[in-house]
Amino acid sequence: MPFNTQILLDNRPVGEAVASNFKCITVETPALTDGQVLVRHHYLSLDPYMRGRMNDNKSYAAAQPLGEVMIGGTVGEVVESRHPKFAPGDKVVGMGGWQQYSVVNAGEPGALRKVDTTHIPLSAYLGAVGMPGVTAWYGLVKIIAPQAGETLVVSAATGAVGSAFGALAKARGCRVVGIAGGPDKCAYAVDELGFDACIDYKVHPTALSLSKALKAACPNGIDGYFENVGGIVLDAVLSRMNAFGRMAVCGMIAGYNGEPLPMANPALILINRLKVEGFIVSEHMEVWPEALKELGALVASGQLRARESVAHGIESAPEAFLGLLKGKNFGKQLVQL
Amino acid sequence: MPFNTQILLDNRPVGEAVASNFKCITVETPALTDGQVLVRHHYLSLDPYMRGRMNDNKSYAAAQPLGEVMIGGTVGEVVESRHPKFAPGDKVVGMGGWQQYSVVNAGEPGALRKVDTTHIPLSAYLGAVGMPGVTAWYGLVKIIAPQAGETLVVSAATGAVGSAFGALAKARGCRVVGIAGGPDKCAYAVDELGFDACIDYKVHPTALSLSKALKAACPNGIDGYFENVGGIVLDAVLSRMNAFGRMAVCGMIAGYNGEPLPMANPALILINRLKVEGFIVSEHMEVWPEALKELGALVASGQLRARESVAHGIESAPEAFLGLLKGKNFGKQLVQL
Numbered sequence: 001m002p003f004n005t006q007i008l009l010d011n012r013p014v015g016e017a018v019a020s021n022f023k024c025i026t027v028e029t030p031a032l033t034d035g036q037v038l039v040r041h042h043y044l045s046l047d048p049y050m051r052g053r054m055n056d057n058k059s060y061a062a063a064q065p066l067g068e069v070m071i072g073g074t075v076g077e078v079v080e081s082r083h084p085k086f087a088p089g090d091k092v093v094g095m096g097g098w099q100q101y102s103v104v105n106a107g108e109p110g111a112l113r114k115v116d117t118t119h120i121p122l123s124a125y126l127g128a129v130g131m132p133g134v135t136a137w138y139g140l141v142k143i144i145a146p147q148a149g150e151t152l153v154v155s156a157a158t159g160a161v162g163s164a165f166g167a168l169a170k171a172r173g174c175r176v177v178g179i180a181g182g183p184d185k186c187a188y189a190v191d192e193l194g195f196d197a198c199i200d201y202k203v204h205p206t207a208l209s210l211s212k213a214l215k216a217a218c219p220n221g222i223d224g225y226f227e228n229v230g231g232i233v234l235d236a237v238l239s240r241m242n243a244f245g246r247m248a249v250c251g252m253i254a255g256y257n258g259e260p261l262p263m264a265n266p267a268l269i270l271i272n273r274l275k276v277e278g279f280i281v282s283e284h285m286e287v288w289p290e291a292l293k294e295l296g297a298l299v300a301s302g303q304l305r306a307r308e309s310v311a312h313g314i315e316s317a318p319e320a321f322l323g324l325l326k327g328k329n330f331g332k333q334l335v336q337l
Numbered sequence: 338m339p340f341n342t343q344i345l346l347d348n349r350p351v352g353e354a355v356a357s358n359f360k361c362i363t364v365e366t367p368a369l370t371d372g373q374v375l376v377r378h379h380y381l382s383l384d385p386y387m388r389g390r391m392n393d394n395k396s397y398a399a400a401q402p403l404g405e406v407m408i409g410g411t412v413g414e415v416v417e418s419r420h421p422k423f424a425p426g427d428k429v430v431g432m433g434g435w436q437q438y439s440v441v442n443a444g445e446p447g448a449l450r451k452v453d454t455t456h457i458p459l460s461a462y463l464g465a466v467g468m469p470g471v472t473a474w475y476g477l478v479k480i481i482a483p484q485a486g487e488t489l490v491v492s493a494a495t496g497a498v499g500s501a502f503g504a505l506a507k508a509r510g511c512r513v514v515g516i517a518g519g520p521d522k523c524a525y526a527v528d529e530l531g532f533d534a535c536i537d538y539k540v541h542p543t544a545l546s547l548s549k550a551l552k553a554a555c556p557n558g559i560d561g562y563f564e565n566v567g568g569i570v571l572d573a574v575l576s577r578m579n580a581f582g583r584m585a586v587c588g589m590i591a592g593y594n595g596e597p598l599p600m601a602n603p604a605l606i607l608i609n610r611l612k613v614e615g616f617i618v619s620e621h622m623e624v625w626p627e628a629l630k631e632l633g634a635l636v637a638s639g640q641l642r643a644r645e646s647v648a649h650g651i652e653s654a655p656e657a658f659l660g661l662l663k664g665k666n667f668g669k670q671l672v673q674l
Binding site: 249267270275278283 | 567571586587588589597598599600601602603604606607608609610611612613614615616617620
């Protein structure tokens with residue numbers, strides 16, 4: 001059986017996550033038993049939620065156990081199968097983790113899904129046509145539920161979720177304003193992703209400054225917000241929300257490393273009769289087929305061309321992941337294996 | 338025409354509201370024109386929302402204009418009518434303001450409503466069977482939407498809204514825990530209003546201390562919260578919310594006097610996939626008939642026996658209102674005229 005290099009969580013971060021939290025080992029893949037499939041991973045997905053799993057505190061998801069392979073979405077190819085529905089050569093998406101191969105009990109619901117790469121590149125199933133895309137779809141369609149002509153804002157706009165959010169919102173006739181870090185990302189959001197405007201948070205170090213920039217970019221106020229970051233970005237957007245605005249809370253990456261980040265003025269939730277709702281897309285599997293159908297069509301037609309940052313080799317995963325947490329990636333962060 | 342003593346807003350509070358913000362004058366009531374009704378007020382309602390109106394900042398409601406009669410709900414009796422649907426002796430509820438009499442254009446939708454005092458005391462139409470009762474109903478039924486057996490918490494539990502919330506929630510088979518100030522109010526909540534427990538926030542000066550008390554009173558966590566106060570009470574409740582909990586945000590009285598009060602850890606909205614929704618009951622007039630019907634039945638049957646604090650004479654309104662803001666009232670605060 002082939003050798004398999006894996007990245008384990010060795011110890012938990014104290015404050016910021018660092019490379020020494022991870023450990024790299026190589027093991028032989030075990031022989032398959034009935035119902036199992038051996039998958040060789042082509043791409044590993046790196047996502048902000050993984051940082052939350054590294055902590056041991058109460059969270060919405062079980063903590064990543066120490067000494068085990070880091071959790072993560074993967075796309076790849078079946079190389080050996082003892083399950084009747086899978087054959088060598090099948091392209092599949094699953095939760096294979098930070099490793100080169102995985103052994104999957106293919107009969108478990110949701111464990112492994114065959115995908116068609118005729119019109120959609122395999123890696124897109126980890127981004128626009130995968131969990132990040134469905135995340136954007138759920139927050140937009142099920143929580144924000146926009147009307148054409150409304151103004152929507154998304155933070156981390158050029159990431160995998162943000163870029164899908166932009167395409168989905170434009171398709172519904174909304175004005176879409178992004179928030180991203182640096183002039184390159186902001187230009188890309190407008191020129192390539194079709195955002196109406198994009199604000200560089202790096203030139204707005206305070207909530208007040210960012211609030212003024214939002215006022216200029218959103219002359220009719222903000223009706224819907226897709227939250228990925230928290231902190232002063234949240235405070236600034238909250239100050240510009242219109243009455244009856246909706247906020248889909250998907251991530252608060254700004255607070256992952258340490259003390260909780262407060263919300264400066266929660267009374268605005270009352271004053272503007274806002275709805276603020278947190279969600280995790282994996283708890284809403286019933287929407288995935290509908291969402292993936294729309295997302296797949298947008299990608300196949302070229303209306304959603306999401307950028308990817310690709311690191312190479314499983315050993316590069318920790319560094320690429322730490323860069324993602326600091327916004328060094330540009331678009332969906334992948335590791336090619 | 339009779340003389341009418343009125344309380345005007347003379348100047349806006351700087352920080353805490355004080356008696357000198359108000360001014361008392363006496364004028365003669367004007368002669369009626371066609372379609373008008375003269376109402377003699379029996380009771381004036383004092384409510385926390387009035388404090389927000391005294392400020393000039395952007396809020397959900399127009400600021401109370403300076404030099405005009407303070408806004409307020411009233412119940413009373415028609416003493417003269419030039420409208421065909423109202424006759425002297427009719428008992429009516431309206432927004433007559435802080436004064437002894439009001440002249441009402443009775444044909445305007447919602448301006449004046451006749452009420453039946455056979456089984457329901459007139460003053461209850463300002464409390465349990467009025468705006469505060471419908472406020473509790475909307476937050477409970479339309480936002481929290483509880484299942485029998487869930488645990489619900491309400492702050493300002495012995496006030497007009499809180500006591501109605503308790504009765505409505507018990508009628509739906511929920512465990513209901515109040516938060517109130519002082520041992521008398523807490524005993525009253527449990528012994529008279531039927532709460533399962535009530536926590537005295539005055540013995541819990543920090544969010545952590547209050548959170549521990551909530552853990553003891555809510556062994557299964559908190560599924561729904563009706564927010565009237567904000568500040569550390571909100572932080573403490575947030576720390577005990579269950580996954581998929583709902584928070585109806587009706588008031589944040591703790592922050593009315595000055596700087597916004599932050600929410601310490603908004604990431605909990607995501608971690609526990611909460612829905613947090615602000616509302617103003619006057620924007621949901623479509624639910625009033627259904628809500629008033631249920632509330633009226635609870636009062637008529639004795640299942641909801643809301644306590645009243647009654648001040649006497651229009652001149653006592655400012656002092657009674659300032660006491661309300663400090664929690665000196667016990668139950669619904671009224672002024673008998």
